[in-house]
Amino acid sequence: MTWSRGLWIAALLAPAVLIVSLFVLVPLASAFVFSFYSWNGLARGAWSGLANFNTVLFVEPFASWTRNAFTHNVTVFIAVMIAQNGTAFLIAWLLLKALPGHRIHQVAIFLPVILSSIIIGAMWKLFLNPIFGLVNQSLIALGLGEWAQPWLGQSSTALGALVLVNTWHWLGFPALVFLAGMQRISSDVIEAARLDGATDGQLLRRVIWPLVAPATTVVVVLTFIGSFNWFEMPYVMTGLDGSPAGATDVLGLYFYRTAFGNVTSGLQDFGLGSALAVLMFLFIGIVAGFGALYLRSREVRE
């Protein structure tokens, strides 16, 4: 009886397992293998052990490029956590209060999420154009001409501009996750807190924040993975080089450039590219894994 049941389950799982192995596991494994070889042009050369890893981590200028890109990923993660997820939490709270017009706002906030990053990137690149762009034109129209900046062309503003565009794009998603989490809180709990005289601030901090912990787990883990795999937005808006001068370079761009080459400046090196991919995979996997474990334990505790 159990034997035939097992067979059934296996048969039903087989197509999914097949697809996952073909399109996820095999490429992962091959990247892993590639990273241990030296590459002669585009053909695989001799086994080179950890040489590729050594190059991307410790040999200049690759090491400082890796460091630079990694630092930007960390910055992006922190900035997105604050700018995007912080705002999303407050918006979810406002939506929960069901103020007049909250349904329209709920839709409006979620709307950009369904657009492709490529479209949003291209659109905002136009908005941020230093000469024709909507942003600078508006600033000039408001008499704030000296605030007009070449946003994407300065190392001081480029990454920040990208983070803000990313926030504009994705804000609706964490907002919706938080809102769902808040709606799951039993109204008894909130009413009890209100009867005890809790203000909005106390209610948010002491009741709602601990009780939406499962939603927070989801949002933090997804933000982490998203920040470290960030690619489309900088690719569309500042290019494969992470212009200007690597100020918007992130690991995704750096990996792509290394493995597949940047036609206007560089060459392809599958070995170094694969080494980077393996390092990224390990880092994201390990940190996201431990992070999720910690956040889960926090859910129970609070």
Add this chain to the structure above:
Amino acid sequence: MVKITRRAALAGLAGTVAMPAYLRDASAQAQTELSFWTWRQEDRTQYATLFGEFTQANPSIKIAFQGFEPQNYGSALSTALAAGRGPDVIHIRAYGGTEQFAKAGYLTPLTRANVPEIGNLPAAALGSVSMRSDKQVYAVPFASQTLGLFVNREIFTRLNLKVPETWAELMATCNTIKQTGGGIFPIANGMATAWMVEVFTSIFTSSWHGREFVADMLAGKATFEDPRYVEALGKLLELREHMPTGFAGVDYATAQQLFMSGRAAMFAGGSFEIANFRRQNPKLAMEFHAPPSRTAGAPRLVSLFYDGGYAVNSKSEKAAAALQLVRHMATPAFGTRFSALLGNVSPINGVTITDPMLARVTELNTSASDYIMAVHFRFQEPTGSNLLQGGIQRLMSGQATPAQLAAEITKGIATYHEPFRRG
């Protein structure tokens, strides 16, 4: 009713199948269909004409054109070749772009035995599609590109300006445009597109560092820290006040738009823009000139490089037909047609160029300097281009001095270039 329709449909279907078969028989011999891959997807119609003419002369060979997005072409091609597939005839990029494919054994070596027509090509052009180690040629070069200064004739005439021949004249011209041009930017270029930064740099520095510096450097007698190169880099800073507002954020497309719409008077760019500008604004009155010299009487140098070539896949099962096509593509007749249709300069000797602007470009090519990084330092990482592009962005935004940048470039290239390690 249904039955009749179905029968009619079947008859129709049979007809459509029969037609090409009949036509194929009429063309006398068995057809070989070659596949051709390129990143020049916008040239599809012109290539259809060029290939159509070839098929007319060689009815047994047809060519299927497939275009790719330029940025992804390398990865599409390398993955296909790694899997033992890929097209029969490959449009390949020059220098490091050829070498990495040739090193891997993906390309058929071209010799005077299998492609006698390579004798029609100048040595520098063949060098761009050869391996540096053994000088073996792997492709038929298809176009040379010249970097120089585009000028909007209408604006220059209206403001009564002369095309600047020296650096001092350039500065004076820029000042006049700023004062009397009514908001027109003197120079359209910006810094936001990295590869265009390298183009810009080469155009305005070549005449300053001169050809002797390049020769000395290649001979191992100078590095990028040579005073001539550092001085040339410093000159770029003088251009900043003549570039568009917020030039740090002005990308390639914006710069093109500024020039084409007459909002900027000059554009530092490549001869590959000519066809593009004409297509986008047929009314634009533009001229192409060599950049200004350092002083009166000193040479005005354009920057020259080769774009790439047509190569034959070493795994092609239709090698004979592929070689036949590539031989044709190395003839002056093809080069003449190529230049006429695509508005690019074919490097083949004996080509006739009728277009006056292109003819002017070939004239300027006689006084040219190498497009240094692409021609000499794009074979190994970190490439010279990689170091230069980001470096110039920092230089122009005041985050690095010319001397610092020159030292960084030299140090980066020295990791694999022995002559830079001494001294």
